[in-house]
Amino acid sequence: MSRARGTGRTDATGRDEEPGRTEDAGRTRPGRTDGTSGGEDTGRPDGTGRNESTGRTGPGRTGSAGGRGDTGLDGPGRTETGRGGEGVGREDGGTGAGGVRGRVRWVVVGAGGLLGREMTGFLGERGDDVVALPRRALDITDAGACAAVIRRGDVVVNAAAWTAADDAELDEDRAFTANAYGPAVLARTCAAAGARLVHVSTDYVFHEAPGGPHDAAPTPYAEDDLPRPRSAYGRTKAAGEWAVQALCPDHLIVRTAWLYGRYGACFPLSIARRLREHGEVRVVDDQFGQPTWTRDVARLVVELVLAAAPSGTYHATAAGWTSWHAFARAVAAADGADPALVRPATTAGIGRRAPRPAFSALGHDAVHRVAAAGADVAPIGPWQERWSYASALVLGALGPGPERADAAH
Ligand SMILES: NC(=O)c1ccc[n+]([C@@H]2O[C@H](COP(=O)([O-])OP(=O)(O)OC[C@H]3O[C@@H](n4cnc5c(N)ncnc54)[C@H](OP(=O)(O)O)[C@@H]3O)[C@@H](O)[C@H]2O)c1
Numbered sequence: 001m002s003r004a005r006g007t008g009r010t011d012a013t014g015r016d017e018e019p020g021r022t023e024d025a026g027r028t029r030p031g032r033t034d035g036t037s038g039g040e041d042t043g044r045p046d047g048t049g050r051n052e053s054t055g056r057t058g059p060g061r062t063g064s065a066g067g068r069g070d071t072g073l074d075g076p077g078r079t080e081t082g083r084g085g086e087g088v089g090r091e092d093g094g095t096g097a098g099g100v101r102g103r104v105r106w107v108v109v110g111a112g113g114l115l116g117r118e119m120t121g122f123l124g125e126r127g128d129d130v131v132a133l134p135r136r137a138l139d140i141t142d143a144g145a146c147a148a149v150i151r152r153g154d155v156v157v158n159a160a161a162w163t164a165a166d167d168a169e170l171d172e173d174r175a176f177t178a179n180a181y182g183p184a185v186l187a188r189t190c191a192a193a194g195a196r197l198v199h200v201s202t203d204y205v206f207h208e209a210p211g212g213p214h215d216a217a218p219t220p221y222a223e224d225d226l227p228r229p230r231s232a233y234g235r236t237k238a239a240g241e242w243a244v245q246a247l248c249p250d251h252l253i254v255r256t257a258w259l260y261g262r263y264g265a266c267f268p269l270s271i272a273r274r275l276r277e278h279g280e281v282r283v284v285d286d287q288f289g290q291p292t293w294t295r296d297v298a299r300l301v302v303e304l305v306l307a308a309a310p311s312g313t314y315h316a317t318a319a320g321w322t323s324w325h326a327f328a329r330a331v332a333a334a335d336g337a338d339p340a341l342v343r344p345a346t347t348a349g350i351g352r353r354a355p356r357p358a359f360s361a362l363g364h365d366a367v368h369r370v371a372a373a374g375a376d377v378a379p380i381g382p383w384q385e386r387w388s389y390a391s392a393l394v395l396g397a398l399g400p401g402p403e404r405a406d407a408a409h
Pocket of ligand 1: 109110111112113114115116134135138139140141158159160161162163177178182200201202203237255256257258259260264
């Protein structure tokens with residue numbers, strides 16, 4: 001699959017070609033002017049009925065039917081036998097208060113990507129049993145190949161996707177194959193085998209802020225807000241979510257956003273590289289979302305699975321929100337550059353093929369709910385704190401910056 005990656009180029013007009021990964025560049029949050037710190041996601045911890053996506057029973061929910069209704073489970077991912085029709089390893093019948101017992105066999109598909117590599121590395125560091133399958137080892141659209149590797153009791157993490165949002169506008173068919181048909185194949189395979197499917201999705205399934213595009217105080221999307229994408233990428237990812245919900249009762253859909261990490265091209269690397277090479281960079285200041293470290297996503301996925309979190313949709317993004325411009329300034333500061341060299345730009349001025357959601361911060365009620373039930377699950381902290389923790393690791397891929405090089409002498 002040919003995919004346009006971040007190139008770090010700035011053309012003569014100062015246009016951002018790829019300020020980050022293709023998927024990410026651009027979301028607007030009307031009503032904010034500073035774009036520096038963003039609102040705090042309080043996560044509506046009282047659960048006032050907004051986020052009912054977890055703990056539900058009914059069709060497609062593990063609490064009622066489960067994807068593993070068989071007894072006598074015998075795969076490596078099996079956590080406890082003899083628990084009748086419950087989801088494997090759930091000590092509490094799916095309330096999230098208990099957890100998985102025993103050793104899980106993890107199968108990471110799309111293991112060669114930014115998140116897939118992080119997921120694999122994180123599991124490896126934990127000493128977990130993990131089968132990492134990059135695309136060359138498993139194409140998720142190949143039903144026979146999927147059936148050959150997925151066993152009863154496995155936890156399959158789908159980190160495979162077509163993430164090039166602009167390219168998807170030109171070839172929605174291929175994007176659909178990777179982002180919807182592939183997950184459908186995986187979902188059917190997992191359901192048949194008695195495996196749990198963790199399917200990674202995106203904030204791009206949403207477009208306008210709840211309350212409307214001109215809402216002065218938009219609310220983060222709840223897990224059960226209805227997807228309404230406007231981009232080809234978002235449409236195909238939404239279709240993938242629906243396929244997983246329809247075909248694999250024992251699933252976790254984990255939406256994330258604005259990913260950065262140490263295992264591949266990402267926004268902070270593009271910004272730091274461009275500042276080093278060009279001295280300045282223009283970044284949109286009218287798009288708002290949640291910069292999120294891949295390692296935090298990996299950690300949260302593991303916690304949700306081990307807590308036997310109920311089937312449903314979860315949001316795995318950092319708390320708070322900000323603009324790409326403010327995030328780029330934080331990147332500049334971390335790389336020893338003057339943040340003022342990050343110049344503001346507008347979405348209209350940059351112009352991209354794929355429409356970007358104006359504001360796509362995700363709320364975290366579902367994770368809070370599992371944690372409140374007593375599970376060892378922690379939501380991801382504020383984006384500023386996580387970036388300050390991750391920055392050296394992520395920017396380390398570039399080698400020492402000018403200031404750091406000076407400091408070494
Ligand atoms: N990056 C972000 O900022 C972001 C934001 C929100 C959500 N997400 C979601 O997070 C997940 C992981 O994204 P990522 O950033 O890690 O993406 P990525 O770096 O582009 O990795 C995706 C991987 O999937 C592989 N792949 C594509 N089609 C496949 C197929 N048919 N079978 C098997 N593997 C296939 C790709 O292989 P090739 O490279 O060889 O094609 C690539 O290695 C995706 O679901 C994405 O939608 C990402």
